[in-house]
Amino acid sequence: MGVEVRVEGLTKSFGKQLIWGDVSLTLPAGEICVMLGPSGTGKSVFLKTLIGLLKPDQGHVHIEGTDIATCSERQLYEVRKLFGVLFQDGAMFGSMNLYDNVAFPLREHTRKSESEIRSIVMEKMEMVGLVGAEKKLPGEISGGMRKRAGLARALVLEPEILLFDEPDSGLDPVRTAFLNQLIIDLNEMTQATCLIVTHDINTARTVPDNIGLLYHRHLAMFGPREMLLSSEEPVVRQFLNAQRVGPIGMSEEKDADELAREADQELPPLPPIPLQQLPSSGVIRPTQRPPGEWCEQNGVTPPPGSFASDVVGAT
Ligand SMILES: Nc1ncnc2c1ncn2[C@@H]1O[C@H](COP(=O)(O)OP(=O)(O)OP(=O)(O)O)[C@@H](O)[C@H]1O
16 A cells, blocks of 8 residues: 655755745545646656655655655665656666666665566566566667666565656657556556656546646645646646646746736636546546546536546546
């Protein structure tokens, strides 16, 4: 079972540049969360702060009784073992074949025998569909395969928390759909708490239990998927529906003149909320809420056509 990650009042700057301030959210144990945000809003910095690769200026990251922001190096080393991270390019060692890349954390962090390592590596290679490619070098395979190899490596220490930094970057829509299915199936299988940083709106709309949006140096919103997909809040609405009309401009926020010009433009209606993607087993995950539950419990009328099986992005 995954563990909860509780972030409180987190602030990070580089020199005088504030990246984001006062970020508070909880990644609930075993749930899948997505973090969105325009380019450069500090999503990768957020991931790195969660695993203690970057120190925040203020705030706390509580994981199983340890505060990553203030703990000792020794405690950090222990807590890091709870994490599996899939970096954007898979972060493979170019001179090692896939087998040795995937085996690397086991050889570094455990005293397991080579035969134990072999069985774990092959199990994870099978999970990500890479059996037969063990001897290939990272440079000899496609970007999608590299990501799957990176995922196998992220899984070998049986992590309780899985972080994905733009798993869909550089992948075509079909490969992205397969990778998303793999993430959902892994979550069902391992119950690890998952956080996916992505730009892909379809992923954000259909995969997670919760969505967060970083914008303009703060966390604009974080909460259940249906809450954000039914939100009328301008930034959330604009981003989750990939619209030009709204506060977000080409480089940063729009200025007052641009916003005034848009004032009389009518916003398109909110699109229907798609069904959340199921694991391959077709059975709802333990942490997944039935469609429409959040809206019903919170007295929110979902946009017309929501939760129909033929809504684009439903499968
Ligand atoms: N180690 C660092 N030192 C100084 N500035 C940094 C460092 N790491 C990141 N930054 C700055 O922090 C800001 C946010 O970067 P980050 O990569 O987290 O954005 P992002 O939201 O993940 O962007 P994208 O969606 O384009 O990948 C950028 O302005 C970047 O230049």
